[in-house]
Amino acid sequence: MIRAESLTKKFYGDKKTADKTAVDAVSFRVKTGEVFGLLGPNGAGKTTVIRMLTLQTRATSGQIYYDGENIAVNPRLVKSLLGVVPQQVNFDMDLTVGENMELHGRLHHLSADTRKKRIDELLDFVELKDTVGQNVRRLSGGMKRRLLIARALIHRPRILFLDEPTVALDPQVRRRIWELIRRLAGGGTTIFLTTHYIEEAESLCQRVAVLNRGRLVALDTPKNLCQNLGAWTVEWNGVAGREYRFFPAKAQAADFAKELASEGSIELRPTNLEDAFIELTGRREGL
Amino acid sequence: MRDVWTVFWRDWVVLKRRLAKFILSRMVAPLLYLVAFGWGLGRSIQVGDGSYLDFLVPGILALNSMNISFNSLTPVHAERVYHRSLEEYLIAPISPSSFLWGKVLAAVLRGLISSGIILLLAYLFGAKVAVTLPMVLVLTLNCVIFAQLGFWAAMTINTYEEIAQVNVYFLLPMSFLCGTFFSVQTLPEAVRIFVEILPLTHTGILLRSLAAGGGIVYSSLAVLIGYGILGYLMGSRAFHKIRE
């Protein structure tokens, strides 16, 4: 479905700021109907990758293919397949909730009937039907994020990009968004999402790519990422604060834990995606 | 075409909601010009054969449509930089030029509405101005040129402050120099040549000729069309570059 080859994005600085390579030779494939997660610390380049994949910004070098065809061949056709939930709210602040939805439907060439039907359905789904005539400025942060998702779905995109979709949402709504993502994926929509919530990636994504300082440092299923590190984790209070060691088998981990008997708060547990993430992006010390 | 209409539709929705306010606020500047220069100063000025008021009105039309159409595009700057609502158009399956033309058309509409207001006021003040189709077309062309300039500014300039500077260093001098309030012929040679390079001068020349029942000044029309093409090229290029 999506193939990215050695995607690179450089931002050129001016006199005061240096050039910055935000994304550095990143390659991956996303399969049809897959929920693909892109993880990485702040500033790793996740949003920039999404912006390149959704044709909002041009890659400095590298290629992007959808269904084997380079995006440069027919960008408008590609765009008609994509839905985008941006990280930052980007509504038209002069329009109402309904008009923002309407604008999207018109830009995606839906007929008046279809627009009306879809807008009703989706506003209902995100529980914003009552706000249809209100200016978007008046929505709360979480309501705005729900509206972003509803808007991205109006034209039934085949590939949905979600840049941190559940930031600032309450737990109930977050679960419902997860449900929605699963349902869309079940129906054949390809999902590409970024998130900071490890449990979100763990529970939703079939495969996860980890980006660190613009480079792809891992790409695998969440399970394999944990296993590659060592399926079992021992953590304890060491000299430098909390310390971690990973082991392929439980027995080895248990032996090690015994040796540590003198240290405090020893814990033996299965390795989780968060451990993998932190090891891969090497930010444990900083946090 | 449909996409041009969609982009225009959005501006129309916004304008419609504020139409009364828009019309009222657009009356203020022309009224001041008409009172100060038409009634006040104008009584003691003689330009050509007609009254100063008849001379003044085409100038105000040119000046006003320039300001309105340019400033109709400045909110797009905020849509790009602050609200990011421009992203909706970037991810939509529409051509870049549909976006540009939709915005320009909306600016033309605003420019023509406010020109209509000025004409009405001018008639109340007793001006004799013939309104013809060629005149409307020249006004439209003037709006297109300055809307494109506004589009270019909104796409390239990074802070709102700098947009205000385009107003101060470019539009404001043009308002006063380009023969809005006096005939360019009276300017010293060097200044006149400079002023004759500027588009607003030619809009003024064309409108004045047409308003007095004269013909189309083809050299001026050619200059305006040239600026129109230049504006389109600059605008498209700037829009292309925001994806860098």
Ligand SMILES: Nc1ncnc2c1ncn2[C@@H]1O[C@H](COP(=O)(O)OP(=O)(O)OP(=O)(O)O)[C@@H](O)[C@H]1O
């Ligand atoms: N328009 C821009 N101009 C210059 N630098 C930019 C621009 N956009 C992003 N960057 C830089 O590129 C890097 C990657 O940014 P990006 O927004 O892609 O990170 P991210 O992984 O999405 O981070 P976050 O988790 O905070 O959303 C950052 O260092 C950022 O400062």
Ligand SMILES: [Mg+2]
């Ligand atoms: Mg981001």
